[in-house]
Amino acid sequence: PFVSAFFETNVGLDYESIAKFWVANGKHSALNTVNAAVLWCLWKYRNSIIFN
Secondary structure, eight states: OHHHHHHTSOOOSSHHHHHHHHHHOTTOHHHHHHHHHHHHHHHHHHHHHHHO
16 A cells, blocks of 8 residues: 555565556556555565564
8 A cells, every 4th residue: 555655656566466457557667666565575584474
């Protein structure tokens, strides 16, 4: 929600909708970079919970 509000666009709330947005909207490189960073942080956080 924060990223969507900041960029004034609907990115989605789940991984699938974010991935679809990412693939379909190559012109939003800044937003795609933010989405990638957020997803990477979530992945790292998930792994730290599971493996530590």
